[in-house]
Amino acid sequence: MSAVVGRAHLDPESCYRAVKSRDRRFDGVFYTAVRTTGIYCRPSCPARTPAYANITFHPTAASAQAAGYRACKRCLPDATPGSPEWDVAATAAGRAMRLIADGVVDREGVPGLARRVGYTPRHLTRILTAELGAGPLALARARRAQTARVLIESTGLGFAEVAFAAGFSSVRQFNQTLREVYAATPSQLRGARRTRRRSDDAPDGSLVMRLAVRTPFAGQALLSFLRDHAVPGLETAGDGWYARTIDLPHGPGVLRLDLGDDLRQGETGFVRATFRLTDLSDTTAAVERARRLLDADCDPTAVGEAFAGDPLLGPLVRHRPGLRVPGCVDGPELAIRTVVGQQVSVAGASTVLGRIVLAHGRAVETGIDGLTHLFPTRDELAALDPGTLPMPRARGRALVGLARALAEEGGGLPLDRGGDRAQVRDRLLALPGIGPWTADYVALRALGHPDVFLPTDVGVRRALSRLGAPPADPSGWRPWRSYALMYLWNSLEAV
Numbered sequence: 321m322s323a324v325v326g327r328a329h330l331d332p333e334s335c336y337r338a339v340k341s342r343d344r345r346f347d348g349v350f351y352t353a354v355r356t357t358g359i360y361c362r363p364s365c366p367a368r369t370p371a372y373a374n375i376t377f378h379p380t381a382a383s384a385q386a387a388g389y390r391a392c393k394r395c396l397p398d399a400t401p402g403s404p405e406w407d408v409a410a411t412a413a414g415r416a417m418r419l420i421a422d423g424v425v426d427r428e429g430v431p432g433l434a435r436r437v438g439y440t441p442r443h444l445t446r447i448l449t450a451e452l453g454a455g456p457l458a459l460a461r462a463r464r465a466q467t468a469r470v471l472i473e474s475t476g477l478g479f480a481e482v483a484f485a486a487g488f489s490s491v492r493q494f495n496q497t498l499r500e501v502y503a504a505t506p507s508q509l510r511g512a513r514r515t516r517r518r519s520d521d522a523p524d525g526s527l528v529m530r531l532a533v534r535t536p537f538a539g540q541a542l543l544s545f546l547r548d549h550a551v552p553g554l555e556t557a558g559d560g561w562y563a564r565t566i567d568l569p570h571g572p573g574v575l576r577l578d579l580g581d582d583l584r585q586g587e588t589g590f591v592r593a594t595f596r597l598t599d600l601s602d603t604t605a606a607v608e609r610a611r612r613l614l615d616a617d618c619d620p621t622a623v624g625e626a627f628a629g630d631p632l633l634g635p636l637v638r639h640r641p642g643l644r645v646p647g648c649v650d651g652p653e654l655a656i657r658t659v660v661g662q663q664v665s666v667a668g669a670s671t672v673l674g675r676i677v678l679a680h681g682r683a684v685e686t687g688i689d690g691l692t693h694l695f696p697t698r699d700e701l702a703a704l705d706p707g708t709l710p711m712p713r714a715r716g717r718a719l720v721g722l723a724r725a726l727a728e729e730g731g732g733l734p735l736d737r738g739g740d741r742a743q744v745r746d747r748l749l750a751l752p753g754i755g756p757w758t759a760d761y762v763a764l765r766a767l768g769h770p771d772v773f774l775p776t777d778v779g780v781r782r783a784l785s786r787l788g789a790p791p792a793d794p795s796g797w798r799p800w801r802s803y804a805l806m807y808l809w810n811s812l813e814a815v
Contacts, residue, residue: 335377339363345534345621348400351378353389360384365395379403380417382462383453390503398466401532402617410741410769412437413451416444417459418737418768421611423604425460426487427569436738464488465501467604472509474529477600479506485527485600527597529607530590533616535583536624536642539591541810542614543579545646548666551657552674553681556690565684566649567694568605571598572684574691575610575649585621585641596686612737612768615644623803632789633797636807643806651735651766652726653695658761659719659754660711675710698726718753725751735766764802773801783808 330350338346346363353360353376360378361367378384381391381398391397402421405414416437419425424433433456434441445455452459468486471477477485483494498506547557555564560580566573574596583589591614595606611617620642627633637643648654660676661669680700681693701723706716725747726732733747741763748759757776763769773794774780784790787808797804 330377330379332372332375332377335363336372336375339375340369342366345619347397348532348617349403349405351381351384351397352376353378353384353387358389359392360389360397361392362395362397362400365392365397367392367394378453380452380454380459380462381466382459385462385465385501386454386458391501393502393504396469398462398469399532401534402611404617404619404622404770411451412439412444412447415738415740416448416456417452418608420456420459421463421604421608422736423463423487423569423608424738425456426464426601426604430456433738436734436736438740460487461497462501463604465497467607468494468498468506469502469509470529471527471603472506475527477527481600482506485603487601487604527595527603529593529595531593531607531611531614531616533583533589533591533614534618534620535589536585536620537583537589537591538640538642538644539579539582541582541640541813542644542646544813546579546613549646549670551670551677551695552690553677553693554674554691554695556688563688563691564649565686565691565694566606566609567697568597568599568602570602572682572694573597573602573606574686574688575606575613576688577610577614582642591616609649612647613649615647615768618644618770618803620644623800626800627797627804627807630796632787633804633807636811640807640810643803643810645768645770645802645806646765647768648765650695651762652698652723652733654766655722655726655735655748655762656695656698656701656719658758659715659722662715662718662758672710680704698723698732702727714753718751721751721753722748735762737768739767741767741769764805769802771799771801773797773805777805779809779812780805783811787811 335350339352342364344364350363351360352363354370355374355376356370360381378387416433419433419436424436430441434444437444439447448459449455464487468482471482471485480491483491486494488494488497495506498504498509502509543557543562546562550557557563561576561578563574563576566575576594578592593610595603597603597606624637624641627637657669657673660673677693677695680696683693702720704720706720707713709716709719726735734744744767745759745763748754748762749756757774760772760774764772794801794804
């Protein structure tokens with residue numbers, strides 16, 4: 321994809337070749353706007369390819385909308401995974417995009433977004449406009465429109481409920497935005513999909529949505545990882561599904577993912593997600609956090625091609641294409657869990673964490689056996705006496721010290737997708753009891769870093785030994801060393 325997408329511009333010739341080939345790998349990476357029709361499409365749109373002179377290319381849907389184009393009703397260009405470029409580059413624009421997707425602009429405004437990224441609102445707007453063709457308000461508006469359309473077409477919610485669930489401040493703003501973006505009213509959007517099967521509707525008031533992922537997608541391997549690391553009371557899993565509680569901005573919620581099937585390469589796939597939310601205004605945040613957990617924006621084809629000629633990883637990729645790096649729904653939670661897991665087995669860490677969750681987490685009613693509590697907040701953990709925790713005292717002090725750093729006034733240690741990765745790593749390493757393995761594992765799963773390797777990890781060493789390979793020099797696996805790590809870990813499951 322690097323030939324098509326640069327950090328600050330698109331190469332029109334390369335983009336047009338991708339459009340002519342209808343290559344689905346580029347869906348969500350850029351958008352095609354057609355001057356003669358006034359619409360914008362995904363690169364794989366099945367309509368006749370327009371003449372080169374009639375096309376412009378945009379890095380985001382918001383850029384195309386700001387230029388006056390409306391979404392194609394045939395290919396639904398916003399129903400695609402996001403661009404993997406944001407995770408690879410981790411620029412200010414990419415970090416801002418991840419926070420916008422989480423609903424930060426809706427909750428905290430542009431000043432709150434700018435503060436998290438570390439810029440003034442004016443400078444951040446300049447950066448986003450230069451790199452993405454639209455400012456933060458336009459990008460947030462495009463995200464709200466996309467969420468609203470999905471809710472309209474896939475749920476039975478009333479339009480007022482959809483409007484507030486998607487983050488709109490009023491029904492009037494909701495109606496106006498949909499008319500401008502889709503050239504259709506909410507009733508028309510729902511009517512156009514009325515003939516589709518509605519087997520996904522949930523009778524208990526849950527929201528059921530299909531989350532787009534690029535294929536191939538190794539859902540069974542992801543489910544196995546999440547099940548093995550599940551914390552009692554917080555997470556549970558069954559035959560083909562995983563569920564957990566989530567602490568959202570306006571109240572607790574429950575997330576369930578159906579992950580029983582591997583999705584083959586060829587077209588955009590979908591993972592069925594069920595949400596039970598206290599407040600519908602948390603829909604955008606809940607969806608984005610589920611997508612992080614799935615590593616939904618990964619480009620598995622690029623990863624596979626990078627490892628294809630490697631004598632060690634090539635056979636592993638061919639055996640199980642589409643492995644994902646499991647993300648997390650909350651960065652501070654993942655960091656605390658990582659500290660507990662230092663120098664103990666996965667099962668042992670899950671047992672200790674289960675005790676901490678039951679003792680200090682908030683009890684919630686979920687309707688799912690095994691899901692009983694939210695993870696303790698950083699403030700609750702920061703106030704604990706390390707000696708009371710069910711672990712060695714040194715590790716208890718490290719846990720409480722990390723919780724206090726996370727709970728500091730002014731935002732504390734930023735462990736969301738908006739933090740600068742290098743700065744976050746340095747700050748973690750400065751805390752007592754936190755070493756390189758812990759800091760890098762947090763970057764791997766909490767910050768979504770695609771290029772992390774853990775050379776001292778016991779599982780990595782065992783995998784290399786079983787594969788008959790000497791200690792690996794992972795520099796040749798850049799920029800996808802995180803995925804190399806997953807293939808090495810997964811090879812232990814296959815033996």
